[in-house]
Amino acid sequence: MRLTVEQIITYQTEGYLIVPDVLSREALRPVIEELEREIDARARRLYAEGKLSELHEDEPFERRYARLYDQCREFAGGLDIADYLGEAMFRHLGNEQLLDVAECLLGSELSCNPIQHVRAKLPSRSTSGEPDYFQNVPWHQDCAVTTQDSEASEIITFWMPLVDATEETGCMEIMPRVFKQGYINHRAEGGTTIDPVKLPDVEPILAACTKGSLVIMNKYTPHRGISNRSDIIRWSIDLRYHKTGANSGRSFQPSFPVRSASRPESVLTDWAEWRRMWQAAKEVKGRKLHRV
Ligand SMILES: O=C(O)CCC(=O)C(=O)O
Numbered sequence: 198m199r200l201t202v203e204q205i206i207t208y209q210t211e212g213y214l215i216v217p218d219v220l221s222r223e224a225l226r227p228v229i230e231e232l233e234r235e236i237d238a239r240a241r242r243l244y245a246e247g248k249l250s251e252l253h254e255d256e257p258f259e260r261r262y263a264r265l266y267d268q269c270r271e272f273a274g275g276l277d278i279a280d281y282l283g284e285a286m287f288r289h290l291g292n293e294q295l296l297d298v299a300e301c302l303l304g305s306e307l308s309c310n311p312i313q314h315v316r317a318k319l320p321s322r323s324t325s326g327e328p329d330y331f332q333n334v335p336w337h338q339d340c341a342v343t344t345q346d347s348e349a350s351e352i353i354t355f356w357m358p359l360v361d362a363t364e365e366t367g368c369m370e371i372m373p374r375v376f377k378q379g380y381i382n383h384r385a386e387g388g389t390t391i392d393p394v395k396l397p398d399v400e401p402i403l404a405a406c407t408k409g410s411l412v413i414m415n416k417y418t419p420h421r422g423i424s425n426r427s428d429i430i431r432w433s434i435d436l437r438y439h440k441t442g443a444n445s446g447r448s449f450q451p452s453f454p455v456r457s458a459s460r461p462e463s464v465l466t467d468w469a470e471w472r473r474m475w476q477a478a479k480e481v482k483g484r485k486l487h488r489v
Pocket residue numbers: 316318332333334339354356367368369420421422423433435
């Protein structure tokens with residue numbers, strides 16, 4: 198899928214664009230099945246350790262993780278992209294449909310940025326009283342989670358839900374046009390968040406979209422994830438792309454070419470190599486990931 202000129206102009210003037218139905222259910226299936234296998238393996242491990250009394254094997258992807266978390270808080274964490282480094286997820290980073298869209302905005306020399314997450318936003322009834330700023334992300338600009346030396350880089354966020362993202366399940370809210378102001382000061386309290394004194398007085402839009410759609414954002418676009426009032430998990434993946442050669446904002450983590458018109462042989466297709474790069478990066482502890 199290519200973006201239309203109108204969509205490109207909307208992105209360039211609003212600082213965000215919602216593109217419906219970029220990925221089919223079939224295209225998302227390998228990533229979902231891989232996550233299901235990870236969840237199952239972890240459930241069996243905790244069950245063997247006597248920390249779970251029920252495996253909830255019949256629960257679907259939209260519910261199982263929450264049922265297991267309800268039984269054992271240890272179930273949380275460890276399911277992010279750089280934690281389990283799965284092959285289906287690696288292939289997803291280079292998905293041709295996503296790259297066709299990215300190429301419309303960034304050109305044909307594209308790298309996958311290492312700021313990449315899978316999020317299981319639990320129903321808020323499961324987490325009451327336990328603030329989790331990875332699940333309920335407060336107002337921020339994505340540039341605040343990059344190092345300052347990447348200021349000149351265009352880093353574009355690709356956010357995609359693995360279930361329908363609605364006001365009830367906890368989609369994102371976005372402040373349109375504010376990206377034109379550039380970086381706004383952030384604070385570290387309550388998650389990396391825009392200084393409340395500096396928060397723009399702009400009516401946000403609700404970025405509701407169906408499974409397989411894409412929310413694209415400029416790195417200066419303020420956004421937040423609203424809470425999940427439904428009884429299913431709001432699964433999503435957020436990726437970022439930049440032009441090959443630009444500073445990624447995380448130079449100590451692996452970026453790699455995913456598309457190149459000039460040097461197609463430079464594209465990384467070796468899953469094992471990607472794993473090796475991440476494992477080496479994770480050995481180095483104590484790096485500052487956010488600007489504040
Ligand atoms: O998934 C969410 O609810 C928020 C995600 C987010 O803020 C981001 O990807 O930068």
